[in-house]
Amino acid sequence: MTDQRFGAVIRFLRIRRRWRQQDLADRARVSQSVVSRMERGHFGSVSLDKIRAVAAALDIRVDINARWRAGDLDRMLAAGHSALHEAVARRLLHLDGWEFAPEVSFSKFGERGVIDILAWHVASTSLLVIELKTELVDFNEMLGTLDRKRRLAAEIARERGWLERAASVSVWLIVADSSTSRRRAADHATMLRAALPLDGRAIRSWLARPGSATGCLSFWSTGHAGTGTPPSALIRSTRHRIRVPPTREQARTPARPSASEAPEAP
Template sequence: MNDRTVGRVVRALRHGKRLTQRQLGEACGVSQGTISNLEGGHIERMSVRAVRGALSRLDADLSLQVFWRHGVVDLLLDERHAGLVGVTANILRGHGWDVVPEISYSEYGERGSIDLAALQAARRVLLIVEVKTELVSIEATLRKLDEKVRLGPTIVRDRFGWQPALVGRVLVLPEESTARRRVARHSAVLDQALPQRGRSLISWLRSPVGPLAAIWFASPTTGRDHKRRVVTRSVMRRGETGQSDA
């Protein structure tokens, strides 16, 4: 839907409510001229907040869509996720884990896909890795991670022929300020659900003993030789600042 069509929709909805432009503007805190611009398709002159406010008063909502001149946006997002999955898998392999990506499952009516299953068959250890480029819903992310940890032993037994005795979990996020702020904002929940960080995470990866529930920040960087190398860091507990995860 282009800007002009949005304007026509607003006008039709306003007429349906039997409102004048002035009345609609007063209801959502903008001028009559702003409503006129909106109905004329001149959305570039308005803030997204103002457009949403006007539509809300008309019992409607605004859904934004991005068009990228170089291709499909969804493919761009998939590429970013795939890159973070690849970085994480390489680090785990470097610590001696067998890594299986994208394990789809349908167990007892529960469906989904495990981003990475890291395995150490000799020790009977399974690590469930959930990779997120954006942490949108804390509750949904933790609920789905719980599901994968619960079903993981059955999936490994059925597909690889051995039963894990220990199952760890880790949530991987991109190493960027937005993700860190999101984690800090919801620390009360995340510190309880995924308390392990920094040294304890890397120590567990090297020698998996006892439970693991961790948050791990990872980022790919380009070295001077233009080959991709991996730099990872995790949220640090007090006293661990400056320590690297890998």
């Protein structure tokens, strides 16, 4: 739909309700001039929030449809998600005592969704909800979705006959590694650490000996899939490396020259 046609739709629905432009502006909490510009198809200086507000006042749902001349964006995003899914599944296959099911759909208590991977440790009866993300966008929605899946996981596993009673339910958020995702995660570090205290290093120990319920955030690289790289090497830690200053004794001890710096034999 073009800008002009969208503006015509807004005007048509406003007039149908016998509203003035000011009436619509008051309901959308925008200025009358914003409504006027939108009805004329001039959206260049109008924020997306205001467009959605005016549309919502008229019961219009605004969907953004992104197109790219070089290819199908949905297919490309799905390919990235599939590659991440394959890397994680390969890792789980190498873990003793763990079983898993991919793409577990659910509809319970009015809540619907899909758990990317639901894994369970038979010996400890521990459940693990794994959420895969190719990018980080809405953190509040993401953590809310994780919490909802955590609450429903035990009942889903019991109904499927995988675990009669789960001793604990943990969540693991795995994000495709990129500088953008790491930067966004750093901007929300306090919130993420409270909900997902473990990182890529700590989750390895937990997977070997599952215990109490926990949460983890780690970044994964899928660039080495199928190259023989050990699956454990694909887990990236989210912790920053800390440089430790040398002790007083180490500072007094001269460093040994490397092989390249050693003097040649006479």
